[in-house]
Amino acid sequence: MSPVDGTSRERRLRDRVPVRLRHHWKPAGALCAGLAVMLYAFGDARISPYVTSASRVEADTITEDVKGTVGLYDTSVKHSVQLEYKQTDFDKMMKEFKKDGTKDSIPADVTIDGVYLTDVGIRLKGNSTLMSLRGNRGGMPGGGQMPGGGGMPAGGAGQRGGKASGGNGEMPEPPAAGGQAAGGQAAGDTAAGGGQDGGDKAAGGGSAAAGGAGGGRGGGMTQYNLSADKPEELPWLIKIDEYVEGRAYQGEREISLRPGSNAQVPVNEALALSLIDGTGEPAERFGFTTLKVNNRPTAVRLMVENPDTEYAEAVEGESVVYKARAGGTFDYQGDDPSKYEASFRQLNKVGSQDLEPVMKLAKWVEKASDKEFAADLDKHVDVDSFAHYVATQNLLMNFDDMAGPGKNYLLGYDLNSKKFSVLGWDYNLTFSGDATAGPDDQMSMGGRPGGAGGKDGDTGGQMPEGMPEGMPELPEGAEMPDFGDMPGAPDGDAGKGGGGGGMRSGHALKERFLELDAFDTKAYQDLYEKFYASGKATKTLKDLAGQVTRAGVPAKDVESAVGTLRTTVTERAAALAKNKEVTG
Numbered sequence: 173m174s175p176v177d178g179t180s181r182e183r184r185l186r187d188r189v190p191v192r193l194r195h196h197w198k199p200a201g202a203l204c205a206g207l208a209v210m211l212y213a214f215g216d217a218r219i220s221p222y223v224t225s226a227s228r229v230e231a232d233t234i235t236e237d238v239k240g241t242v243g244l245y246d247t248s249v250k251h252s253v254q255l256e257y258k259q260t261d262f263d264k265m266m267k268e269f270k271k272d273g274t275k276d277s278i279p280a281d282v283t284i285d286g287v288y289l290t291d292v293g294i295r296l297k298g299n300s301t302l303m304s305l306r307g308n309r310g311g312m313p314g315g316g317q318m319p320g321g322g323g324m325p326a327g328g329a330g331q332r333g334g335k336a337s338g339g340n341g342e343m344p345e346p347p348a349a350g351g352q353a354a355g356g357q358a359a360g361d362t363a364a365g366g367g368q369d370g371g372d373k374a375a376g377g378g379s380a381a382a383g384g385a386g387g388g389r390g391g392g393m394t395q396y397n398l399s400a401d402k403p404e405e406l407p408w409l410i411k412i413d414e415y416v417e418g419r420a421y422q423g424e425r426e427i428s429l430r431p432g433s434n435a436q437v438p439v440n441e442a443l444a445l446s447l448i449d450g451t452g453e454p455a456e457r458f459g460f461t462t463l464k465v466n467n468r469p470t471a472v473r474l475m476v477e478n479p480d481t482e483y484a485e486a487v488e489g490e491s492v493v494y495k496a497r498a499g500g501t502f503d504y505q506g507d508d509p510s511k512y513e514a515s516f517r518q519l520n521k522v523g524s525q526d527l528e529p530v531m532k533l534a535k536w537v538e539k540a541s542d543k544e545f546a547a548d549l550d551k552h553v554d555v556d557s558f559a560h561y562v563a564t565q566n567l568l569m570n571f572d573d574m575a576g577p578g579k580n581y582l583l584g585y586d587l588n589s590k591k592f593s594v595l596g597w598d599y600n601l602t603f604s605g606d607a608t609a610g611p612d613d614q615m616s617m618g619g620r621p622g623g624a625g626g627k628d629g630d631t632g633g634q635m636p637e638g639m640p641e642g643m644p645e646l647p648e649g650a651e652m653p654d655f656g657d658m659p660g661a662p663d664g665d666a667g668k669g670g671g672g673g674g675m676r677s678g679h680a681l682k683e684r685f686l687e688l689d690a691f692d693t694k695a696y697q698d699l700y701e702k703f704y705a706s707g708k709a710t711k712t713l714k715d716l717a718g719q720v721t722r723a724g725v726p727a728k729d730v731e732s733a734v735g736t737l738r739t740t741v742t743e744r745a746a747a748l749a750k751n752k753e754v755t756g
Contacts, residue, residue: 232481232522234425235418240287244422244459245477247719251461253429253475254283255294255408259466266400269296270306277414284421293414298407299498299578301431304398305406396431404463404471407431409478426478429463430600433471435729439716440737442474444568444599446712447703453560454487454595460723472723479582479597484520487595489586492525494518496579502679504534516583529585533592537680545684554586557593558685559695563611564596567699569744571615572601575679594681603740608747611696611754693753700754704745713738 242249257280265278277293296302398406408429413419421427432438437460448455456477462470477483484493496502500515509527516530536552537545549555565573573596574581580598585591605615703709717734721727748754 232520233418234420234423234482236416236420237423238287238289238412238419238421240285240422242285244284244424244427245457245475247459250722251285251459251475252283252464253285253410253461253473254464255403255410256281256283256466257294262400262403265295266305269302273306277411279415282410287421289412289419289421291415293411294408295411296406297409297428298431301396301407302398304396305400396436402468403465404468405433420482423482424477424480425482426480428476428478430474430476432600433463433473434725435733437472437720437723437725437733438474438600439713439720439734440603441476441600442716442719443709443713443737443741444570444602445476446716447568447709448564448596448599450708451560451564451699451702453557453564454483456483456597460719462724470724472720472725479519481520484582484584487584489584490588491584491586491593492518492521492529493595494527494530494583494585496574496581496583498578500579502534502537502681504531504538507531519582525587529590529592530583533583533681537684542684542687546688549685549688550591552591553681553685554589554591554593556695560699561594561596562682562685563696563699566609566611566613566615567696567703567748568599568602569605569607569609569615569740570596570599570602571605572598573682575677575682576601577677579679603737603744607740607743610748610751611693697754697756700748704741704748705755709741709745710738713741 242251244251257278261278265276268274268276275296277295279291280294281288281290282292282294283289296305396405400406406429410427410429411425412421412427413425419425430438430441442458442460445455445458456479458474458476461473461475463473464470479493479495484491487493494516495518497515497517502515505511509531512527512531512534516527518525518527533552536548540548561574564570570576572578572580574594578598578601580596582595582597584593584595586593606613609615713734717730720730720734725733
């Protein structure tokens with residue numbers, strides 16, 4: 173106050189500065205000056221967050237492991253899963269998914285084989301499989317549809333013979349029980365030798381199959397009639413530790429309920445996993461189960477171990493495992509680790525290891541000359557293991573492997589040998605395509621091996637590789653649209669090694685490896701003996717049919733579904749037995 177008239181007096185500038193800062197202004201001033209110098213000198217420099225720890229310890233450990241009453245993946249017993257959640261949470265989740273495609277978890281209670289767990293997380297799982305839930309016809313992004321109701325083009329999964337064709341479309345829908353929809357339904361007239369569904373299913377997708385058992389083509393495209401009104405049929409990911417940190421059920425943090433239910437339960441995926449399991453390579457465990465959601469009817473589903481931290485830790489050797497993302501790329505993108513997070517997710521040893529090995533591998537594959545690639549491949553990759561992986565995909569007729577649009581693979585980096593191995597997962601598109609395809613043929617979806625194109629990729633007016641038989645020819649001079657740029661499709665341009673963010677095909681490591689013929693023959697012959705010549709595929713399929721029947725699918729539906737797959741397996745075995753390169 174003014175001593176004369178009592179009015180307020182303006183405070184001096186120094187009086188507005190806190191007393192503590194006035195007493196210590198010199199250190200503060202020096203700090204500000206230093207920051208100014210650093211910003212001037214290094215303002216445009218990028219700081220990359222590398223992990224410097226050499227620890228190999230897994231930081232994300234299980235602290236509460238619920239034991240259960242029977243083995244989760246014991247195929248000799250019946251299983252049951254029940255989910256209970258608030259309808260308002262489900263409605264909100266579906267609204268957000270339909271709006272922008274987000275797949276957020278909602279809280280639920282789950283009962284697994286009589287064991288009750290509260291507060292697990294559940295979310296939708298899948299990519300193109302879920303397109304029908306967003307109101308898209310035919311499973312195509314943006315609601316588009318190929319002539320005749322067909323699916324999308326897809327790249328091959330060949331054993332040898334140069335680079336895959338690399339179709340750049342949306343991933344086709346998975347086959348049901350070996351590639352034929354239950355009841356023989358087909359969208360439009362796309363099926364070759366199958367029935368015709370004259371109704372052209374409304375948005376939400378009907379069942380469709382391209383190619384029946386005839387001609388050795390047991391594969392095609394199945395569009396599941398998914399609906400929010402039938403949550404027991406939706407593909408789900410159950411996350412045991414979503415809301416309770418460190419919790420697991422019998423060592424499992426995540427359980428996947430695969431697409432397809434009842435008569436459409438994917439026996440083909442179970443068969444593929446069974447065969448791989450007998451080769452010494454990692455394979456997810458599985459079991460058939462009934463699923464009940466709230467007060468809805470039960471449905472028979474295939475539950476599969478989802479690759480998570482424990483799955484990665486179980487990989488032979490001391491390895492860091494990286495899971496490729498469907499919308500990612502294998503392109504080298506520089507030395508900033510954050511650039512790779514959209515393409516790979518590290519499953520284990522997070523905090524003690526990082527993405528640097530993947531970055532180095534991508535750089536080497538992209539930069540190495542053909543001579544350097546051939547000479548030094550075994551310094552970067554476990555060649556025998558990789559040959560085993562590539563041969564497996566061809567023998568099991570899986571076009572959607574590491575080079576497929578779904579990018580379904582894991583990279584395992586051995587911390588001792590400093591080499592990578594490639595691990596497969598997600599086999600719901602196995603036993604699709606041409607059962608007569610040999611080791612030199614590219615595997616395609618529902619078509620002839622190697623596709624229908626002419627030389628140098630010229631389609632000559634034909635539909636590209638991977639389209640179902642019976643599809644109309646393109647008009648002369650017409651080109652296939654770039655589905656990656658359609659509304660609802662992932663963004664990004666196609667690039668070397670699989671594209672820049674869309675559901676595109678191709679993988680530089682596999683393509684360059686396939687050009688080196690020296691590594692393939694022995695692995696292919698050995699696996700042919702284990703899968704087909706020994707009769708194991710046929711015997712395993714019979715056992716799986718029993719499991720599906722025990723789970724609750726009527727016997728007539730089991731025979732209908734398994735019958736098509738059995739024909740494909742039989743024709744595959746017969747065709748390979750006639751190939752001298754395979755039998756030696």
